[in-house]
Amino acid sequence: MQNTNECINWIEEAITKDYIRLYEHKYFSNIEKIGIGGFGKVYRASWRNSEQYFALKSFFNLDNVIAKEIVHELKLQHDIQFHNNIIKFYGVVKFDPENGDVQSKNYLLVMEYADSGTLKNYLKENFNILTWNDKYNLACQLACAHSGNVLVHQNIIKLSDFGLSKRIESSSNTQSKLFGIIPYVDPKRFGGRRKNKNSTQKYSLNEKSDVYSVGVFFWEISSGQPPFYVDLALEISQGLREDPIPDTPEDYIKIYTGT
Template sequence: MSNNTESNIPVKFTENSNNEWINWIEEAIAKDYFKYYELNQFTNFQEIGVGGFGKVYRAKWKSSPYYLALKSFFNCNNVTIKEIVKELKIQREVDFHENIIRFCGIATENQVDNSKKYLLVMEYANGGTLREYLKKHFDNLTWNNKSNMAFQLACAILCLHDEGIIHRDLHSKNVLVHQNIVKLADFGLSKRIEESSNLSSTKLFGMVPYIDPKSFSNQDYKLNKKSDIYSIGILLWEISSGNPPFDTEGKPNDVCLAINISQGLRETPIPDTPEDYVNIYADCWNNEPDNRPTINQVVFKLNAIILKNNNMIIDDIRTNDSCTNQLSSKQQLDLNAFEDPINTSS
């Protein structure tokens, strides 16, 4: 458990009973380990997302002027409940990080068979998904903006990896943006539900460009930290371009794309992309996992780009005899805050 989080949430359980995972949630609610929300106290529901296993709504809580997000699931069977519990346990380890969407609590909805449907109540991100945000705002983004977005994303993954957590399902639809700050939205919940249910993915080939290509050629290959690094490389390219990788204008990516990627196909760098930035994502999407950097190295190099850009801004300010330096404290990051990438272990 993270030293940054104190909690008495029950951590021991068995898998012998179909109700074990429900009991875990009910105990956590009963003992106020996290907040319980009455569903009828929400108003102004609006669907903002849908996936293979559920929907996401935004709604206002009581008289608050602010929105919260509610994540619901189509089928709250034992498999889904088990994976929800795992998601909550992961969330509590990293909930302190500003680049990870906050977990607020649980709401329930009674079903016709007297069972309960559980909904996760989360921080609402007003900028939508990273994909939506880039589509809407890309023309107004400077390279400073893009570098900072990439840095924030990498910091979120650094937090996960420091806690021994592998995401395994990174793409631009589960990275959110709130008030221009990148927020990681989940920790591979849908992927775990899919795998635990022994379902063939209906969305796999929509996300092929983000998946570690080693898994295409080796069915026994287990996604790992270096798989997250590969996905980050693709996302860094997407931030630089404003477009999804290998975008086919709504047509699904197919097996041919997976084969081509596993044989080395990659997107082309966007003109005028800083060389240092290109080098980072090219290293990340290396076909060989052992040749990819660690997340510490990615953070270190992105931070160096930001500091370099800031020094250029400072020089411009001094040249123009400006009296104030209004650089954001989030941009003035000390390189010593991160390990030397040469000595960083995977």
């Protein structure tokens, strides 16, 4: 668990040097769990009993891999601040939000709270009132974000992290739960292997893969729903695509089809 201790030491040293702000737990109230994933939980908390909210991100089982990735995430979050399309990182707080235990050794990330949740939920709740200008605006913001970790706050697309959960899954050698994300992944990833001289290797995702993923999100914004209804890895890898939604402006279609 050496890396875990190094993670804690790095955080505490960063706090001492004012590199990262440490919040007092007493200022957070009305704590509500709003999300859970394979690597941790996310809570919504009021700030000083006001209507201002923060998101608190916790992590399961702070093992060597997760500890290393958390430090990597903290460094990125600290270095890339104040971009309008990135969820803001404010600092850390040390307590257990489940029982209020202030003796807990676990740190939580204090993040900007996105009031409309995920892009999927936002479209579900607001699609009927979105104009094409609204959809163009969301698409342009998403092009800047270049990520599937997309939230919406006050009608603004927000990148929620820098692929932390994806890196943890990859580093931990866990089986990725692809059922919900297959339509967003570059189809070449499902095409098996490609030859490299005398050896073979899996296709590596790259910048073109990001462009493909963003294009799928553009289609989702135009339709108001995620693409496909089941996981169709084989069919997608063989060229299956969703058709443009009727009445979609030609200029918008060109954005995500490149035609």
